[in-house]
Amino acid sequence: xxxxxxxxxxxxxxxxxxxxxxxxxxxxxxxxxxxxxxxxxxxxxxxxxxxxxxxxxxxxxxxxxxxxxxxxxxxxxxxxxxxxxxxxxxxxxxxxxxxxxxxxxxxxxxxxxxxxxxxxxxxxxxxxxxxxxxxxxxxxxxxxxxxxxxxxxxxxxxxxxxxxxxxxxxxxxxxxxxxxxxxxxxxxxxxxxxxxxxxxxxxxxxxxxxxxxxxxxxxxxxxxxxxxxxxxxxxxxxxxxxxxxxxxxxxxxxxxxxxxxxxxxxxxxxxxxxxxxxxxxxxxxxxxxxxxxxxxxxxxxxxxxxxxxxxxxxxxxxxxxxxxxxxxxxxxxxxxxxxxxxxxxxxxxxxxxxxxxxxxxxxxxxxxxxxxxxxxxx
Amino acid sequence: xxxxxxxxxxxxxxxxxxxxxxxxxxxxxxxxxxxxxxxxxxxxxxxxxxxxxxxxxxxxxxxxxxxxxxxxxxxxxxxxxxxxxxxxxxxxxxxxxxxxxxxxxxxxxxxxxxxxxxxxxxxxxxxxxxxxxxxxxxxxxxxxxxxxxxxxxxxxxxxxxxxxxxxxxxxxxxxxxxxxxxxxxxxxxxxxxxxxxxxxxxxxxxxxxxx
Numbered sequence: 001x002x003x004x005x006x007x008x009x010x011x012x013x014x015x016x017x018x019x020x021x022x023x024x025x026x027x028x029x030x031x032x033x034x035x036x037x038x039x040x041x042x043x044x045x046x047x048x049x050x051x052x053x054x055x056x057x058x059x060x061x062x063x064x065x066x067x068x069x070x071x072x073x074x075x076x077x078x079x080x081x082x083x084x085x086x087x088x089x090x091x092x093x094x095x096x097x098x099x100x101x102x103x104x105x106x107x108x109x110x111x112x113x114x115x116x117x118x119x120x121x122x123x124x125x126x127x128x129x130x131x132x133x134x135x136x137x138x139x140x141x142x143x144x145x146x147x148x149x150x151x152x153x154x155x156x157x158x159x160x161x162x163x164x165x166x167x168x169x170x171x172x173x174x175x176x177x178x179x180x181x182x183x184x185x186x187x188x189x190x191x192x193x194x195x196x197x198x199x200x201x202x203x204x205x206x207x208x209x210x211x212x213x214x215x216x217x218x219x220x221x222x223x224x225x226x227x228x229x230x231x232x233x234x235x236x237x238x239x240x241x242x243x244x245x246x247x248x249x250x251x252x253x254x255x256x257x258x259x260x261x262x263x264x265x266x267x268x269x270x271x272x273x274x275x276x277x278x279x280x281x282x283x284x285x286x287x288x289x290x291x292x293x294x295x296x297x298x299x300x301x302x303x304x305x306x307x308x309x310x311x312x313x314x315x316x317x318x319x320x321x322x323x324x325x326x327x328x329x330x331x332x333x334x335x336x337x338x339x340x341x342x343x344x345x346x347x348x349x350x351x352x353x354x355x356x357x358x359x360x361x362x363x364x365x366x367x368x369x370x371x372x373x374x375x376x377x378x
Numbered sequence: 379x380x381x382x383x384x385x386x387x388x389x390x391x392x393x394x395x396x397x398x399x400x401x402x403x404x405x406x407x408x409x410x411x412x413x414x415x416x417x418x419x420x421x422x423x424x425x426x427x428x429x430x431x432x433x434x435x436x437x438x439x440x441x442x443x444x445x446x447x448x449x450x451x452x453x454x455x456x457x458x459x460x461x462x463x464x465x466x467x468x469x470x471x472x473x474x475x476x477x478x479x480x481x482x483x484x485x486x487x488x489x490x491x492x493x494x495x496x497x498x499x500x501x502x503x504x505x506x507x508x509x510x511x512x513x514x515x516x517x518x519x520x521x522x523x524x525x526x527x528x529x530x531x532x533x534x535x536x537x538x539x540x541x542x543x544x545x546x547x548x549x550x551x552x553x554x555x556x557x558x559x560x561x562x563x564x565x566x567x568x569x570x571x572x573x574x575x576x577x578x579x580x581x582x583x584x585x586x587x588x589x
Contacts, residue, residue, distance in 0.1 A: 210519050224467050310406065
C-alpha cells in the first residue's frame, strides 16, 4: 500500500496541548514521525532578561500549568547557586513538602488524562477528586490554586499555616488508601491492559543517550533520580528510595510507565509525611513571614562573569536552569536565563518510540510519556 | 566521595589538548555540591567531546545554552555552555528471561559510576557566523538542544543533520534569532505612550527599528 503523511494535531486529543505530530503511515502501521513544536512559544527566556531575579519566579510558575511549584523551585535553586545564598533548614523542609505535594497533583493530572486516552473515562473524575485534596493543601501554602509563587530566593514566602500538618497527615493517609482504588481501576480493566502492555518499548541506555530522565527512565528498571544521585535540598536526610519498575527484557512499555508513576505518588506522600515529622522546630509552630528561620537575606545583584545552575527533579524528568549574572550594567537583571525542559527532549524520543506500532497505539504511547506543552515551548 | 571523583576526572580532562578543567564548589540549598567546570576552544571541542563520551563515560547531555556577549571582550563575543551528567545508567541484566532492576546507592558506587555534573563552556571570538562542531552523533539528546540554540541564538553547529526552526514559526526570516542582544523586548518606554482621539492608548511606530 502507498505510504502517506498524516498530521495529528495541533487540535487532537492525543497531543495533551498544542503541537503537531506528523506521521507517515503504511496502512495502519507508523513508519516515520516528525514532531513539530512551538505553537505556544512565549519567549520566557527573553522576557527573563528584562526582569529582576525576584520577578522571574512568577514567570517560571507559568511554565507548566500542571506542575507550577516544581518549576519555580527549579529556578530558585539555580538563582541561589548564582547569588550564593544559604537557605535555612526549616525552609528547605517546607519547600520539599510543597514540591512533593505538587508532584502528586501533577501525576494525578497525568493519570486523569491517561484514563480517557486508553478508554477508561471514569478514572479522570476519580483522579480529580484526590487532586482537589492536594490543591487545597497547596492553596493553604501559596494562597492560590494554580500558580503559587511560593518559593523566595533564600527561603519560602510563609510558614506552614496553623493546623496544616494535621490536615496534611489525614489527607495523605486517606490518599494512600485511595491509590489502591486507582490500581484496581486500571489493573483490572482488560481494555487498559490490552492497550498499554507490550506497546512503546524503551530501553534504559537508549533513553539516557536521548536525554530522557525521570519516571520514564525509572520505568525501565534503573533507579536513577536527580534527588537520589545528586542529592539537593534535604532529600539525603530522609529515608526513601526512588521507585523502580521491573520491566520486561525489551524495555519499559506504557504499562511500566503507568506503574512507576503510581509508586512515585506513594513515595511522594511518604516523603511529605516524613518531612512533617522531621522538620526542625516542629510542624506545628508558626513563624511570621520574613523570619530568619524561613527566609535568608539574599543579594539582589549578581556580579559580572558569574553563573549558576542546578539540576532538579521535575515531575516529568530532569529540569534545569542556567543563569548568567549581568554585572553593573544590567542592574538587578540576569544577562541570560536558559531553561532545560524535560519534555522538549522527551517528545522527539517518544515520537521515535511509535515507529513500528499501529496508529491506534499513538495516544497510549504519547500519553504514557506525560507531555506538557507549556514547558516544552516555553 | 563525589569531590574526590570530581577532582580525579578534572585532572584527567585538563590533560586533553586545549581544555582546562577545575572543580567548583556550588551550593544546593543547604548542602554543597562539587561540579567540574571545563573551558575549551572551539577547535578542540570535538576531541574533548569524544574523550568525555568514551573515556569518562559521560552519558547524558542535559542542556546546551548559547549566549551572545556583544559588549564582551573580542575573544568572547559568543559563548556555548554545555551541561552534562554522568548517570552511570546501564541496561538491567536478564536472569531466566526476567529483567532484574538495578538498585544502586549513589553513596557507595566507585570509579566511573560516581554521578558527576560537568559544565563545558566554549568562547567564540567576534564573528558574524558563530559555529561549533556538533555532538549530535555522540549524544542524541543534544540534537534538539542544538536545534533550539540555533533557532533562538543563531549559533550554528557544524555537521548537524536536519537543522530547522523548532520553537519559532517555520517561515521566520533567515538570520532572525531573537535571543541576540540587539533585539529588544520593547523599543519604547511607557512614558512615550499617548492617547489617540478615541482615547485608546497608543505607542509610537516601530518603523525603522530592527525587529
